[in-house]
Amino acid sequence: MTGIKDVAREVEMSTATVSRALRDLPGVSEETRTRVMETAHRLGYVPSPGAAALASGKTRTVAVVVPWVTRWFFAAVVEGAEEVLRERGYDLLLYNLGGDEAARHRVFETSLLTKRVDAVLVLSLKPSPDELARLEKLGRPVTVVGADVPGWATVRIDDDEAARIATRHLLGLGHRRIAYIGGAVDGVLDFTAPAARLNGFHAALAEAGLRPEDALEADGSFTVAGGMRAAEELLSRPDRPTAIFAASDEMAFGVLRAARVLGLQVPEDVSLIGIDDHEMAAIFDLTTVAQPVREQGRVAAQQVLAALSAQHWAPQQVVLPTRLVVRRTTAAPPVSAGRT
């Protein structure tokens, strides 16, 4: 493989000059630069990022740790991050945990630590104190997307607020029996969003003078199938809710399906709202609280890149806005359910 040395020999210059020319560094005459470029191209020169990394300490690579790539939300965040990273010449090392705790440990204990990357993006999971300490020791910029980790750089939405918006929308339509479908608040993967959303739900209920009912809260594990199961249960109750707030669109899709199976009309019999504005939400006319997903990936990537080119960086907490998107799965409760 032709390397920098071959090019240097060919143009009869030192490897230092060639290196500078190739990297567009100042201090090289225009003429030399073009000659080097041309020669490199002609010889089929191929850089060795590994060697460059070893010599410079910069890998031009960032690690992205994701719980499940197959979930749309995470895939979209990755897409956003990859986009800006590629633009800036950085590569993306993907670590998919697949919900597997063992994988998680290996990633945090070995891979990431191996001085393989310049920065790390952690999606939606809150590293344990131990892992946080490890990441800290790495001395590399780390940004957490979609989780609230005080003291660390994060990019997320205000989950509490998003849940309030959704709940208030339902309340505003006149609903009083509102069910909530969420996910484990203390999952093994330590998301912070589920707890925050549940909290927002409760807060909005309280504003309306309502108190939460255990019977109206179910676990949908943030999956379509889980949402369906939860809704089947909720909607089969004799005193079924007039509205359901699913903490993610994917769970809401499951609710839609459950309603159909049970012969219930949405929104005539039951209203439904989600969070995300998933790519399929429009297809289903799902009312939802939209969050900028790819954008969170983009911002997170920009954030670590900025940190890399600064000598000192203070962890930024970026909170992106959400927006209520009213479509056709929410309406006033059926009159028969009125209790006024």
Next chain:
Amino acid sequence: MTGIKDVAREVEMSTATVSRALRDLPGVSEETRTRVMETAHRLGYVPSPGAAALASGKTRTVAVVVPWVTRWFFAAVVEGAEEVLRERGYDLLLYNLGGDEAARHRVFETSLLTKRVDAVLVLSLKPSPDELARLEKLGRPVTVVGADVPGWATVRIDDDEAARIATRHLLGLGHRRIAYIGGAVDGVLDFTAPAARLNGFHAALAEAGLRPEDALEADGSFTVAGGMRAAEELLSRPDRPTAIFAASDEMAFGVLRAARVLGLQVPEDVSLIGIDDHEMAAIFDLTTVAQPVREQGRVAAQQVLAALSAQHWAPQQVVLPTRLVVRRTTAAPPVSAGRT
């Protein structure tokens, strides 16, 4: 950062021995090995893959090029590949093209060539002859997933056959007016599946003595929204088809939605079959031709890893089986549509 040298000093041995011990190479006494391991751990030793790569020529990294990570199919293949790669201690470098031609060029022209990876996985796209030549020159194992590229290692299903299975199922139920929703056959990203599936559809029709009708073939771009648009069009025709074969489950979901909007019952008014067995297919009771998706990623990864540890490898063409999964979106055509 503590390196191999620090460990060597501590155990009072040469770096060579430490290196061997750390990598479980033969020719190290058990005692030495455990002492090295312990010391390395105690000192917080962190390997430098970059340096190892430079010295050994092996990066223990494989590149995965994917058209769109946000599509379930690709995400699932990536998940499968990542799983086996991680097991074997390899890292995964993700290149998401996002349907962007410029990105594609940059990836094939620069990134991949930079001796950054030991092997490459290309998902569903058929590299151009030029790109193929480049990949060939790389001298690294390359496996293409989900596309048929003669002469190259591939892992895929028999798309033609899958389409025949789907079409025959519909024919077997008595359907004669069958519509097909597929995608661009000569797209910029050069997939081979769309053409093969269309071909299988035609072949199955021919077996039944039917000839294709242009009016019954539509483009759904392999997306939910595209499938919905295509179905709205097809199902609004006065002589609408009694069945629709969507070349992917995601397009089939769009069809389901279109049918609902148009007030048509599935399968009473129109039957529907897809391909994939998408994670949401079961939720919608969608009849489909299942293909092993994550498995294709796994096999592809295993294939390149096998090639890496062999001195000579012959490109293998692996074709994984598909399976008809009959659920509830297919039935005999409505009697009113009978034309016998």
Next chain:
DNA sequence: CTGAAAGCGCTAACAT
């Protein structure tokens, strides 16, 4: 079973 020494291909001072 262990060690010495020569790089891998590049970058980064420090010179000139």
Next chain:
DNA sequence: ATGTTAGCGCTTTCAG
């Protein structure tokens, strides 16, 4: 503007 000279941290002959 360009060249010299050390490495970066590891692997890998080749010796012993």
